[in-house]
Amino acid sequence: MRSIQRLVTLGAAAAAVVVLGACSAPSQEPSSATDVPPVPTVAAAGPTTPAVPGSTTAAEVFGPGCASLPTGDDPGSLSSMRLQPVAAAVETNPELTTLNDLIGRANLAGPLNAAPELTVFAPTNDAFAKLPAEQRAALEADPARLATVLEYHVSGTRASAEELRAAGTSTELAGGQVRIGGTGDAMTVSDASGGTANVVCGNVPTGNATVFLIDTVLVPQA
Template identity: 85%
Template sequence: MRSIQRLATLGAAAAAVVVLGACSAPSQEPSTATDVPPVPTVAAAGPRTPEVPGSTTEAAVFGPGCGGLPTGDDPGSLASMSQAPVAAAAGTNPQLRTFAALVGRANLTEALNAAPGLTVFAPTDNAFATLPAEQRAALEADPARLATVLQYHVSGTRASAEELRTAGTSTELAGGQVRIGGTGATMTVADAAGTTATVVCGNIPTGNATLFLIDTVLTPQA
């Protein structure tokens, strides 16, 4: 229950920001015939830069698993996921079907989608398939424990791969940290027990999170 409340708090904070912004919007005076029209500005040519701290662009995506993503505007493509909040984006990604289903089982979907900014290390279907059958069954039968494990893969601060490598660690919503390693197109994420996951596709932009697909399920400290 504590782990679910952490994400619920983040979602409430996002809603408060929207309400405050709406209340503080200045009124606009009607224009008159003597108004001088503004001089249009032309943006400099070049790559689009992130508008939110810690966010990324599609051009920054890296990793051997990125080639397996759908293309164009198809569900699960980079273009599609960039427009959706992270749990909704994961639900369309063909490599994250198990992750999305377990997020729903743990009642975390709405909280993840409503959070203002996250970094998510999402184990792929292949990662979950390597778990012993009894371990996965035990997780699915215990939503509270499942929520803790899933939130050990989520940070409440949005960050790019470069920022994560510079920091060296990431603090997770479940408590505790993961260690970040690797350079260039290689990035690793290690849990407290020393289990190391490799990012198969990283820096994926979603509506409210930077998403990293990893090849191993991480385990928080007991």
């Protein structure tokens, strides 16, 4: 959890620098009624693009599991999730109820929501159902270990599928990397323990993260 909290602190510090710079800029008043600065010409608006590097739009979402998401403006839909910080978006998604429960157990909801930008590999309910019962029980009983496993699914930078594929790897908050593979709609994420997850719905936009729903829980190296 300290990894995510460091991101929140750095994001707040950057925002403060911007605000202080704006406040310290000298004002320039016109010297006379005729000394009025020209009004800048506003260029015609081009195609709508994501404002934040690594962010995505609903049109870029892909994968066979996207069809199972709620539609319209219902909770958990693309329209709803894109307006919410990532932990709040996860809370509304019916495919991520187990992940939401574990985020709460690890006390990560606040730090995740406050982080400036993230990439999140989000195991679905089916992914957690693959874990042996004793392994999941052990994680639930150990919040520190649970937080480490969850942070292994989170990167401190925001990236789209295209950017992840170009990089080939993603460095996670828990330490270590995951490997990105596949082409087109068949995107994969491989962990340090040799396991591979398939992306079932990728490029999902939320307020502060790009989310990839995966079908297998990633396991950091022991």
